[in-house]
Amino acid sequence: MITFEEIKRSLLISLWFVFLTFPIMVIRVNSIEKIVEWRWMNILYVAVGSFVLSMVFRYFMKRKEMQAGAKDDDQDTLGQSFVHKILSIPKYRNMLYGGILIIATVYPFVFSTYQINIMTTALMYVVLGLGLNIVVGLAGLLDLGYVAFYAVGAYTYALLNHHFGLGFWIVLPIGGLLAAFFGILLGIPVLRLRGDYLAIVTLGFGEIIRLILENWGEFSQGPSGISNISRPSLFGLDLPLEQAIIYLYFLMILLVIFTIFFVNRLQDSRLGRAWIALREDEIACQAMGIDKMKTKLVAFSLGAFWAGIIGVVFAAKTTFINPASFTFLESAIILSIVVLGGMGSIIGVIIGALVLILMPEYLRALSEYRMLAFGAILVCMMVFRPEGIISSVRRTYTYKPQKNSNRS
Amino acid sequence: MDYFIELFFSGLTRGAIYALIALGYTMVYGIIGLINFAHGEIYMIGAFTAFIIATVLSILGFPAIAIFVLAGFAAVIWSASYGYTIEKIAYKPLRHAPRLSPLISAIGMSIFLQNYVLLAQTSDFLPFPGLIKDFQFMEPIAHIVGSTDLVILVTTTVVMILLTCLIKYTRIGKAMRATSQDRMMARLVGINVNRIISVTFVIGSALAAIGGLLIASHIGQINFYIGFIAGIKAFTAAVLGGIGSIPGAVLGSVVLGLTESFATGYVSSDYEDVFAFSLLVLILIFKPSGLLGKADTQKV
Numbered sequence: 001m002i003t004f005e006e007i008k009r010s011l012l013i014s015l016w017f018v019f020l021t022f023p024i025m026v027i028r029v030n031s032i033e034k035i036v037e038w039r040w041m042n043i044l045y046v047a048v049g050s051f052v053l054s055m056v057f058r059y060f061m062k063r064k065e066m067q068a069g070a071k072d073d074d075q076d077t078l079g080q081s082f083v084h085k086i087l088s089i090p091k092y093r094n095m096l097y098g099g100i101l102i103i104a105t106v107y108p109f110v111f112s113t114y115q116i117n118i119m120t121t122a123l124m125y126v127v128l129g130l131g132l133n134i135v136v137g138l139a140g141l142l143d144l145g146y147v148a149f150y151a152v153g154a155y156t157y158a159l160l161n162h163h164f165g166l167g168f169w170i171v172l173p174i175g176g177l178l179a180a181f182f183g184i185l186l187g188i189p190v191l192r193l194r195g196d197y198l199a200i201v202t203l204g205f206g207e208i209i210r211l212i213l214e215n216w217g218e219f220s221q222g223p224s225g226i227s228n229i230s231r232p233s234l235f236g237l238d239l240p241l242e243q244a245i246i247y248l249y250f251l252m253i254l255l256v257i258f259t260i261f262f263v264n265r266l267q268d269s270r271l272g273r274a275w276i277a278l279r280e281d282e283i284a285c286q287a288m289g290i291d292k293m294k295t296k297l298v299a300f301s302l303g304a305f306w307a308g309i310i311g312v313v314f315a316a317k318t319t320f321i322n323p324a325s326f327t328f329l330e331s332a333i334i335l336s337i338v339v340l341g342g343m344g345s346i347i348g349v350i351i352g353a354l355v356l357i358l359m360p361e362y363l364r365a366l367s368e369y370r371m372l373a374f375g376a377i378l379v380c381m382m383v384f385r386p387e388g389i390i391s392s393v394r395r396t397y398t399y400k401p402q403k404n405s406n407r408s
Numbered sequence: 409m410d411y412f413i414e415l416f417f418s419g420l421t422r423g424a425i426y427a428l429i430a431l432g433y434t435m436v437y438g439i440i441g442l443i444n445f446a447h448g449e450i451y452m453i454g455a456f457t458a459f460i461i462a463t464v465l466s467i468l469g470f471p472a473i474a475i476f477v478l479a480g481f482a483a484v485i486w487s488a489s490y491g492y493t494i495e496k497i498a499y500k501p502l503r504h505a506p507r508l509s510p511l512i513s514a515i516g517m518s519i520f521l522q523n524y525v526l527l528a529q530t531s532d533f534l535p536f537p538g539l540i541k542d543f544q545f546m547e548p549i550a551h552i553v554g555s556t557d558l559v560i561l562v563t564t565t566v567v568m569i570l571l572t573c574l575i576k577y578t579r580i581g582k583a584m585r586a587t588s589q590d591r592m593m594a595r596l597v598g599i600n601v602n603r604i605i606s607v608t609f610v611i612g613s614a615l616a617a618i619g620g621l622l623i624a625s626h627i628g629q630i631n632f633y634i635g636f637i638a639g640i641k642a643f644t645a646a647v648l649g650g651i652g653s654i655p656g657a658v659l660g661s662v663v664l665g666l667t668e669s670f671a672t673g674y675v676s677s678d679y680e681d682v683f684a685f686s687l688l689v690l691i692l693i694f695k696p697s698g699l700l701g702k703a704d705t706q707k708v
Contacts, residue, residue, distance in 0.1 A: 020486070020489050023486060028529060034467050036463070196511055204644075207681065372523040377516065379517055382498075382502060
């Protein structure tokens with residue numbers, strides 16, 4: 001399997017990485033006190049790590065090439081076909097759904113408030129991921145400023161609550177609609193652009209929103225943020241803290257179910273099919289009479305709508321927001337969720353969100369390396385498995401010859 | 409009037425630095441049609457390498473000018489190596505993937521590199537040693553144009569001239585132009601396209617490293633996050649001038665630098681970055697092909 005030649009190449013690669021990482025990994029200087037710290041041990045780590053990684057890298061590349069050679073779409077990896085197999089049998093599917101529903105219902109009564117809070121956050125990211133999935137996964141528009149719409153929702157609630165005392169339930173649709181409006185406002189000029197330009201402009205837009213929130217003190221109270229935002233009330237009742245958390249958790253469960261239902265229906269609708277077609281080939285799409293601009297705009301504003309809604313929930317959950325919560329990294333995390341889970345695949349996005357949000361929470365020791373891992377995940381997923389953990393399955397129509405028809 | 413001239417020169421200096429970074433974007437885009445998101449990070453790594461080497465050398469007691477040159481060399485060498493490696497890992501396997509894939513991979517690379525420097529070094533702002541001493545002959549106009557500005561402008565001009573010669577008159581430059589016009593055809597006439605792409609990344613990264621060294625000694629502090637903003641701004645400049653066009657990148661950078669400088673000087677410094685981003689959005693809406701770019705028509 002592993003030839004001498006490969007080991008030699010990996011050794012060379014590991015030497016190259018030792019050289020590459022030398023100044024940054026080994027030397028740390030303090031220019032004020034004029035101290036140089038040499039961390040020689042890091043050389044060893046880099047050398048061994050890059051050696052192993054290069055072997056793994058080569059193995060996967062080889063496998064990918066072999067797969068490409070075989071080119072057999074049905075025989076994808078086991079995990080994916082397994083999940084889809086379960087979902088294709090109604091009996092198992094219902095059992096699975098029932099199980100998940102029971103676990104979700106019992107969860108807040110078994111675990112502590114802290115755990116519930118984490119789960120609520122994870123569920124928020126599920127919805128955010130599903131919202132971005134409409135834009136990136138279905139319509140193929142790379143939106144790097146998704147967090148801007150999230151910020152619009154959060155600030156809508158915070159400001160309306162702060163100045164006018166409006167409650168959560170009134171602002172929830174307002175926040176969503178306002179975010180959708182911003183989506184249209186940004187979308188009209190920008191959606192004419194080709195994919196990569198769109199990515200940069202949305203990135204710029206995200207930064208503009210954050211900078212305005214940070215600098216326009218009279219409007220948003222600047223970097224110090226807005227505090228004392230009221231939690232959602234239950235039919236006008238204000239709940240004590242612990243119950244409010246459980247309440248919010250169930251609210252998120254409902255929202256997740258609603259989103260899944262909505263996105264699922266959307267996917268197979270005329271609009272959803274138009275998005276997928278647009279993603280695949282714009283020119284062919286136009287030739288078929290699909291209004292390119294309108295279709296993209298709807299995708300963009302729908303994505304923004306979900307972000308706005310979750311923004312409102314976020315403000316209600318933390319009761320305090322400031323611009324630091326809406327940086328580019330947030331957009332990057334949501335994008336990683338969509339990419340890791342599998343662009344266009346609903347189950348994939350849900351699993352992606354749960355993995356990416358819950359994992360760092362439980363591996364506190366590794367939380368420093370979280371962003372590092374996100375970056376690496378994005379690259380590795382694109383190189384080795386662009387379709388994500390669970391790839392989306394196109395609805396296929398098979399022709400079944402009718403056996404019992406008596407036509408002669 | 410003095411204020412105006414001061415702003416003008418500070419804008420020119422900014423523009424020069426942006427140009428050094430923007431060239432990397434534009435060259436890579438011209439050849440493989442990819443927005444190299446990690447390019448800003450290369451520039452940041454260049455600045456960090458220069459910082460580390462410069463501090464070590466200054467502790468060892470080297471003279472200032474030697475430190476400047478050696479740190480510059482180190483920054484160029486390491487940044488170029490990073491550029492080369494990134495291309496091999498994150499972009500080369502995706503040469504034939506859909507357009508979105510290399511872009512996402514580039515964003516991932518950018519996040520990875522930022523956090524790599526953050527973890528291996530520090531998240532604090534580091535004071536960059538003032539390597540460029542004030543010149544005697546600059547004394548009378550020092551309040552308008554600093555010595556550092558002069559060094560930056562001169563260095564950038566020299567680098568630009570060298571780059572133009574490289575692209576216009578050498579064999580490798582000719583091969584680069586051919587590859588950017590038609591990759592398939594270039595391959596047919598015997599150009600090693602993969603090597604040309606690597607060379608492009610190396611040159612672009614080296615330019616970014618020079619930019620990193622210069623801006624670090626100009627501003628006087630560095631941080632793991634500087635690459636992100638600088639990268640977006642340089643990209644804005646590249647788009648402004650028409651992405652893919654080398655003179656366009658320089659022109660766009662100067663225009664962007666001047667705009668920013670005047671806007672912060674006369675309007676407000678809080679919204680410095682907002683001006684740049686708004687400019688980007690406006691250009692893309694009204695003239696997506698940029699000042700000197702060719703409008704590309706999509707053929708079926």
